[in-house]
Amino acid sequence: MTYTPSCRMQGWTMIMLLLVHAAVMAAPVPAADPDTIVIGIGSGRSGTKTLAGLLDQQPGAHVTHEAHGCSGMPWEVADEEERRHAAQTRLDRILEGARCGADKCTMVGDVGLWYLPYVEALLELDARVRIVAVQRDMGDMVRSWDSMAYFPWLSDGH
16 A cells, blocks of 8 residues: 655645755855965945955855954954964854855955054954955045934034
8 A cells, every 4th residue: 555645745845945945055055175264454434345245255255354353353453372262263153154155255355444553463363354444545545424414413514
C-alpha cells in the first residue's frame, strides 16, 4: 500500500519547502577572505556617503557607510594597546558583517569619520587595509550643513 498525503499536507509541505528555499537563497555569504579592506574617512558633508555607495557598487564589494557607528572607537585614546584592540574589533565586525550575495567578497569596508585616529593601527593590523580620504572645500561643507538646517543660526545673518 502506498502512502499518499492529503492535499492539505501537500500544501503545507510545499509552503515549508518554499520557506526553506527562500531562507537559503536570502542567506548572505560571509566574506571569508576579501582581497581588500577599505576604510574611508572624511568629515560630515564631505562626500563619505557617496564614496561608500560608489565603492559598494563594485563587483564583489560590500562597503557600508557608518554601519557600526562610532561605538567602541573613542576619539581620544591614550593607550596604544587600547587603540589597537578597538581597531581590531572593528575590522572583525566589518569582515563578519560583509554580505556579497552569491559572489565572493573581494572588497569589504566601511566609511566614517571616527576611523581617523585609528589609521596607523588599522594599517599595521592587516596588510589588506587601504585608506581612502575624502576632502571637500570648507565653504562648500558649511553651505551644505546650512542647507540641511542643522545650524539655523547660520542662516539668520548672525
